[in-house]
Amino acid sequence: MKIPAPPSPPTQRATSGPGSTRPPEKRPAEPVLEVTGLTKRYGDVEALGGFTLSVAPGEIVGLVGHNGAGKTTFVEVVSGLIRADGGTVSVAGHDPHTARHLVGVSPQHLALYPSFTVREHLKLFGGLSGLRRGALSDAVDEVAADLRLTEFLDRPAGFLSGGQQRRAQAGTALIHRPALLLLDEPTAGADPETRQALLDTVRRRADDGAAVVYTTHYLAELTELDATLAVAKRGRVVARGTAAELLTGLPGEVRLTFEDGTEDRRSTDDPTGTLVGMLAGASRPVASVDVRKPDLDDLYRSLAVLDGD
């Protein structure tokens, strides 16, 4: 099922109306999520300090940043779980508190009812969003197949393994095909097969038009999802762009491990040249060579340099 893009304002529709001789203009779709200047304090802690982000239909935004950067607080505000002190949130033109069916959330801190089975969870969340009878049981079957939940659909959530619980939680976010998906570390503790099933499902949902915010500490997942990155720091988005835009030109690392167990590591934006130089200058037998492309750590370091941290 395609998720309709939110209606565009009449002023922007006029250019390609029936009386117009011009071909329809290609313009960026209206964002599904539009967040501006969110603030949230917990006592002395400024969890959000002017958090601004917009996500278009079909776009996956990889929300990354150090522990405590404000990612989960942002997800909690947008999902209507907590109220911000200031700023605005619009989900397809609605206040998220009044349009919960538009949003699907897989929270970082799992929220499942231990005595309810996985099927009961999926039916509950689907039912709350208006799915009934045949449509509801079809949606349960589809999500169960996508996320490999079928074999433990009738097991109480309290008896599931950590990774199985994480999958069931993701299912509650996906069941009603929301226009906006908020997935906060959905692959934490997931085995490789589970991770792959989730990434494939998220990618398909985005291809069907959903806007996705995907929080993770793993760059490889975001590359696989073809996500754009939003880097959070101290409660704000401090960098936004594709992985290629943000990482190109950053130094990676070359590491030689010697047979005596010691290492020589160099940060470099010319791995080949550096490796050749290091090997030529090595005075001890080399056991292994590791060349690492720039990753999120390198990105955070480069942003810290810009910030003067």
Ligand SMILES: Nc1ncnc2c1ncn2[C@@H]1O[C@H](COP(=O)(O)OP(=O)(O)OP(=O)(O)O)[C@@H](O)[C@H]1O
């Ligand atoms: N309920 C709360 N009471 C007090 N402080 C809080 C509360 N929730 C979050 N914080 C603080 O707000 C800041 C942002 O936390 P948040 O959970 O949003 O970070 P995060 O980016 O999701 O981190 P992580 O990568 O560890 O999940 C942290 O300093 C945290 O300690």
Ligand SMILES: [Mg+2]
């Ligand atoms: Mg978090």
